[in-house]
Amino acid sequence: MSTVTVTLKKQPELYFEADLITPDQFAGKSAEEIGAVEISEGKIKYPLSTVATIGGAPGVTAAETMIVLNGDWSRVKRIGQQMTAGEIVINSNTDMYTGGWMKGGKITVNGDVDSFTGIAMAGGELMVNGKAENHVGCAYRGDWRGMTGGVLRVTGSAGNDIGTFMRGGTIIIEGDVFIHVLTHGEGGTIIIKGNVEGRVGGQAVKGAVYVFGTIKYMMPGYKYVDNVEAEIDGEKAVFAHYIGDLGERHPTSKNQIVFANLYLKK
Amino acid sequence: MSEVIKNVACPYCGACCDDLVVTVENGKILEVQNACVIGTEIYHHASREGRVGSPRMRQPDGTYKDITYDEAIDYTARMLIKAKKPLIYGFGSTNCEGQAAAGRVAEEAGAVLDNCASICHGSSFLAIFDTGYPSCTLGEVKNRADVVIYWGSNAAHAHPRHMSRYGVFPRGFFTNKGHRGRKVITVDPRYTDTARCSDIFLQVKQGHDYDLFDAFRMVMRGYVDDVPEIVAGIPKEKILEVCDIIKMGRYVHIFFGMGLCHSDGRNHNVDIAINLVRDINEITKCTIMAMRGHYNIAGPGVVWSWQFGFPYCIDLSKGSHAHMNPGETSSVDLANRGEVDAFINIGTDAGAHFPIRSFEKLGSRVPMVTIDPSVNMAATVSDVHIPVAIVGVETGGICYRMDNVPIQYRAVVPPYNGILTDEELFNRILNRMLELKTEGIECDGKWEYAKPLPSLIPVKIEPEA
Ligand code: SF4
Numbered sequence: 001m002s003t004v005t006v007t008l009k010k011q012p013e014l015y016f017e018a019d020l021i022t023p024d025q026f027a028g029k030s031a032e033e034i035g036a037v038e039i040s041e042g043k044i045k046y047p048l049s050t051v052a053t054i055g056g057a058p059g060v061t062a063a064e065t066m067i068v069l070n071g072d073w074s075r076v077k078r079i080g081q082q083m084t085a086g087e088i089v090i091n092s093n094t095d096m097y098t099g100g101w102m103k104g105g106k107i108t109v110n111g112d113v114d115s116f117t118g119i120a121m122a123g124g125e126l127m128v129n130g131k132a133e134n135h136v137g138c139a140y141r142g143d144w145r146g147m148t149g150g151v152l153r154v155t156g157s158a159g160n161d162i163g164t165f166m167r168g169g170t171i172i173i174e175g176d177v178f179i180h181v182l183t184h185g186e187g188g189t190i191i192i193k194g195n196v197e198g199r200v201g202g203q204a205v206k207g208a209v210y211v212f213g214t215i216k217y218m219m220p221g222y223k224y225v226d227n228v229e230a231e232i233d234g235e236k237a238v239f240a241h242y243i244g245d246l247g248e249r250h251p252t253s254k255n256q257i258v259f260a261n262l263y264l265k266k
Numbered sequence: 267m268s269e270v271i272k273n274v275a276c277p278y279c280g281a282c283c284d285d286l287v288v289t290v291e292n293g294k295i296l297e298v299q300n301a302c303v304i305g306t307e308i309y310h311h312a313s314r315e316g317r318v319g320s321p322r323m324r325q326p327d328g329t330y331k332d333i334t335y336d337e338a339i340d341y342t343a344r345m346l347i348k349a350k351k352p353l354i355y356g357f358g359s360t361n362c363e364g365q366a367a368a369g370r371v372a373e374e375a376g377a378v379l380d381n382c383a384s385i386c387h388g389s390s391f392l393a394i395f396d397t398g399y400p401s402c403t404l405g406e407v408k409n410r411a412d413v414v415i416y417w418g419s420n421a422a423h424a425h426p427r428h429m430s431r432y433g434v435f436p437r438g439f440f441t442n443k444g445h446r447g448r449k450v451i452t453v454d455p456r457y458t459d460t461a462r463c464s465d466i467f468l469q470v471k472q473g474h475d476y477d478l479f480d481a482f483r484m485v486m487r488g489y490v491d492d493v494p495e496i497v498a499g500i501p502k503e504k505i506l507e508v509c510d511i512i513k514m515g516r517y518v519h520i521f522f523g524m525g526l527c528h529s530d531g532r533n534h535n536v537d538i539a540i541n542l543v544r545d546i547n548e549i550t551k552c553t554i555m556a557m558r559g560h561y562n563i564a565g566p567g568v569v570w571s572w573q574f575g576f577p578y579c580i581d582l583s584k585g586s587h588a589h590m591n592p593g594e595t596s597s598v599d600l601a602n603r604g605e606v607d608a609f610i611n612i613g614t615d616a617g618a619h620f621p622i623r624s625f626e627k628l629g630s631r632v633p634m635v636t637i638d639p640s641v642n643m644a645a646t647v648s649d650v651h652i653p654v655a656i657v658g659v660e661t662g663g664i665c666y667r668m669d670n671v672p673i674q675y676r677a678v679v680p681p682y683n684g685i686l687t688d689e690e691l692f693n694r695i696l697n698r699m700l701e702l703k704t705e706g707i708e709c710d711g712k713w714e715y716a717k718p719l720p721s722l723i724p725v726k727i728e729p730e731a
Contacts, residue, residue, distance in 0.1 A: 014351055014605050042350030042583045042607070043376040043709045077594075096594055115593055134593065141591060142395030160531070165396075183534055184396070199476060199531060203538060220497045221480045221489075246492055247483030248541075 001066045001087070002059040004034060008071035008092075010051040012041045015095060019078040021048075023065035023086025023105060026058040034058070039076075062086040062105070077114075080107045083124070099126040102150065112156070121169060123149040131156030131175060139165035139184075147171070147188060163190045166207060172233060182209050185260055191233050203248045204260035210239065212265045221245035222262055230263070239263035268296060275675045276305040277359065277658025280558035280668035281404075281425045281432070288678045295659075295679060302426035309659055311640070312679060318641060318653040319683030330651070335686060335694070338652045342610070342635050343698035346375035347707050349608035349633075351583050355597045356614035356637075358382035358560030360654075361663025361675060364688030365566045368612065369573045371696045372582055376709070378606065379580045380597045381566040382559070382614050388592055389527045390556045391567065391577050393536035400543050402519070402553040403669045404431070409438030410551075413515035415451045417539065418475060418525015419557045422459035428557075433521060434463055440516075449511050453478070454525060466508060473529045474498035478505075479538040485509040486545035518552040555669055560614075561658070562665035568672075598624045604631070611636045613688065617643025637691065639682075654688050655681035663689075 004026055020037045029037075035049030048054065058065040063085040073079065074093035081097060085105045090098075093111035100119040112130035118137040132154045138161050139146030146165030157175030164180065166188040176194035183199065185207035192210070198217030200209055210232050222244035229238050243259035250257050268291040275284040278301075287299040294313050298306045321338035322330040346352050354377050357365050365381075372379040383391060407414065414433050421428040429435060437444040452464040455472040470478050478498040485493060485506065495502050512518050520543060526535035539554060546552035558564050567577035574580050576590040579597075593599055597616070600606045601624035609628050611617075615638070617625055628634060629647040636648040639660075645651040655661040660681040664672050681687070686694070 014607060015603070040584075043585065044350055116591070141392055144396065179530055180534060184537075199534070202476060202480060202534065203541065217474070217477065219480055220477055220494050221484055221492075223492050245480065246489040247480040247487060247545075 001064055003056045003066045003068055004058050005055045005068045005070060006048070006052050007055075008052045008069070008073055008076070011072065012051075012075055014041055014075075016041050016051070016076040017078050018076050019081040019097075021067065021069070021079050021088070022081065022083040023058070023062040023067060023088065024082070024084055026067060027062045027065045027086070028060050029058055031057065059086075074111070080105075083107070093130065098128075099124075099152075102126065113154075115159070117154075118147065118150075118152040118171075120145070121147045121150045121152060123169075125150060126152045128152075128154040128156070130154075132158040132173075134159035135161045135164070136173070137163045137166065137169070137171045144184070144186075146184075146186075157194065162192075163188060163207075166190070176213070182207050182260065185209075193233075201244055201260050201262050204245050205248055205250055206258055206260050208261045208263065210263045210265075212237070215264060219245060221247040227266065228263065232263075238266045240266055267291065271676070271678050274678060275561075275658060275665070275673045276301050276308070277561050277656065277665070277675065278305045278308050279425045279428075279561060280563060281428045282561050282665060282667035282673050283427050283431065284673050290678055293679045304426065308656070309678075312656050312659045312682065316641075317639070317682050318651065319685060321650060321652045323650050324648065333650075335652075335691075338635075338650050339691070339694050339698050340702075341650050342652070343695050343702055344707065345608045345633050345635065346371065346377060346610075346695070347699055347702055348709060349375075349377075349606075350709060351600075351606050352377040352608035352610065353380065353597060353600055353606040354378070354610045354612065355380045355384070355616060356382060356610075356612040357566045358386075358563040358614050359657065360565075360613035360688045361562060361657045361661070361665055362565045362569050362672075363663045364613070364657070364692060365562075365569045366573065367689045367692035367696070369570055371692050371699070372580070373574075374696055374699050376583045376585055378595055378597075378600060379570065379574075379582060380595070381570075381578050382563055382619070383567060383578045384592065384596045385598060385619055386524070386559055386563065387527055387556045388578055388596065389532035390522075390536045392533035392592065393540055396533070397537045397540045397544075400540065400547065400553055401555050401669065403671055404555075404667065406517075406553070407519045407555075408432045408436045408441070410440050410517040411519040412441060412447060413449045413451070413511055413518040415453065415518070415520045416460050416464070417453040417520055417522045418527075418529075418535075419521055419523025420454065420456075420458040420460045421521065421523075421557065422463065424523070424559065425557060428521075429460070429463060449515070451508060451511070466511070468500050468504065468508065471499035473531075475526055475529065475535050476531050476538055479535070479542050481505050482509060483538070483542050483545050486542065486549065512546060512552075513549050515550055515552075518546055518550060520552070520554040521557050522554065523557040558668035561667075564666035564668060564670050565664070568666050568670060601625065601628045607632050609634045611638070611644040611648065613638065615642035615644050617645075617647065637688065639685075652691060653682075653685050654691055655685055657688070661687045 037048045038045045065086040069090045077095045078097040082101045084103045096114045104124040106125040108127045115133040137147040149169040153172040160178040167186045172191045174193040179199040181200045185204035195213035222242040242262040274286040289297040320332045450464040451466045452461040453468045461467040481497040543554045574588040579592045579595040581589040581595040634648040635650045636645040658675040662676040
């Protein structure tokens with residue numbers, strides 16, 4: 001794998017949008033061509049070379065390209081948007097939409113991320129070594145197809161709307177979460193290692209949520225069925241198993257109603 | 267000679283009462299009949315002393331100096347071109363013609379175009395995107411509804427004539443017994459005056475409407491036995507009693523307000539309400555409607571959806587496409603995050619309605635223009651204040667009522683001091699922008715504008731952690 005290192009030198013007055021910083025865009029380009037990749041701030045578009053220094057060289061394909069981002073990227077949105085392969089390592093906080101709509105490859109953020117991280121993610125691996133804000137792995141507004149694949153892990157806490165309209169893939173939040181986990185879920189798995197304030201699995205049709213901590217306010221539409229023992233994310237435990245949301249429509253499969261499942265560590 | 271003008275529509279709240287009778291003489295309003303007290307006030311406001319009759323610019327010493335419309339328009343046009351990401355926000359209190367003209371300006375400026383829904387029923391839009399909007403007109407409520415629910419909405423104060431014209435008291439085609447034939451249910455954490463007029467009041471625990479909706483949906487879907495004994499502070503038997511009333515109703519209607527949009531979960535509180543309506547429609551007829559606040563706050567949603575495909579929070583800065591994602595492109599978030607570098611406050615008062623910290627960030631950091639007939643809080647800290655004619659009093663136009671029915675508004679007196687309408691003003695700003703662009707003025711993120719005065723920062727800004 002060949003590595004391109006981009007070090008941000010100039011801070012925006014507003015925010016930068018860097019949806020073109022992906023291995024897909026960098027692959028096969030010369031240093032000059034990478035320098036000409038556009039980064040925008042409101043109406044103005046700058047060549048990347050005017051705001052950052054660029055070193056190293058990309059691989060021939062996205063899969064062979066790794067991008068390392070140094071400097072302060074906390075006011076930069078959309079890093080790694082729609083990437084399909086390769087790797088990005090961000091040694092900084094980032095702003096919104098990090099790894100949004102990503103289909104493959106790997107992003108590691110060594111810092112905190114803002115909202116809409118991994119929005120409508122379809123594949124790949126998104127690792128946040130820090131905390132996240134709201135709408136982690138959620139759907140875009142009005143889209144009933146949220147996250148469909150991939151693994152999204154946040155080592156810190158997150159806000160609300162985790163995996164809204166989720167259909168596949170896995171989200172792991174190692175810290176606490178506020179409200180709305182797997183709301184409108186149609187599949188996928190969410191693992192919360194910390195505590196949740198409430199609204200877990202509200203209006204969920206299918207999918208699974210594991211909560212290792214506590215849920216302060218349980219949705220009325222969840223019904224206890226049994227205890228199960230399972231190994232989740234490398235941790236073996238006994239969980240109280242609930243089904244729901246009884247207030248939502250549910251499909252039938254082999255004459256059985258399929259519910260969303262909520263597992264709360266005992 | 268006084269003149270009596272009938273069928274005048276009221277430019278105050280979203281109920282858009284169109285049965286007002288206004289008596290005028292020599293361009294002055296003498297009397298307003300049929301309007302409620304807040305509606306009456308807007309007419310008398312037009313003839314009151316102290317109206318601003320000319321655009322004004324703030325001077326370095328904090329005082330205002332009258333300038334010409336040409337100067338004010340030039341300042342605004344330059345600011346819009348030069349700023350990297352200007353924000354144009356407001357529009358609850360202007361007509362659709364003004365909103366459409368502003369849309370054209372925003373597109374030319376590459377601005378973010380947003381309306382008061384952003385801090386009001388915007389979350390209802392998000393819910394509607396997700397789940398649809400099984401709604402109706404207010405006429406249908408009046409003529410058909412025998413079960414009316416006010417959820418998180420205090421109509422008695424916010425829309426004073428709503429209950430008498432549509433929701434509770436009127437006699438309609440199938441509802442000829444008036445309020446005696448209607449069951450009215452209010453759901454609110456507070457015992458409001460609307461609750462006082464209701465047959466049943468459910469005192470929901472603040473912030474737990476979502477849970478209560480879930481319980482209602484469980485009952486509608488036949489999971490009665492699994493409903494917990496108390497949900498959101500409401501005992502199960504009360505929930506079942508209300509569900510029975512709903513099921514027995516011939517036509518059920520839910521009006522919802524800020525109680526859902528302004529508590530945690532916001533859009534989800536509304537989308538679960540809409541899904542409850544869907545469930546009830548398996549049993550009987552049911553519709554739902556947002557209690558829109560201003561008389562034409564439904565307007566920009568209609569006009570801009572037609573112009574840009576989105577009702578609010580429209581980021582046009584890319585030039586190539588419109589982008590909308592509240593949380594990012596919503597005015598308060600843009601202000602909080604320091605993501606805009608120029609601000610136009612039009613037909614609303616961001617100074618009064620925004621969280622103080624967000625408004626401070628705008629007021630103390632970016633050039634600001636307020637376009638409003640009156641001296642509101644935003645106008646007092648703006649670099650330029652441009653007065654315009656009051657819609658529904660000094661100029662007419664189309665306004666959309668809360669049920670998205672367009673109402674033709676009319677002028678009852680001429681504009682004070684010959685001031686422009688919003689539409690004329692925005693058209694002239696657009697023309698000036700086109701002129702400036704041919705002169706070579708372009709976006710460079712640099713402008714010269716009156717520096718904000720430290721004494722005008724209303725609250726001390728705490729150092730950022
Ligand atoms: S209820 Fe609303 S529209 Fe009707 S008169 Fe009062 S303020 Fe005007």
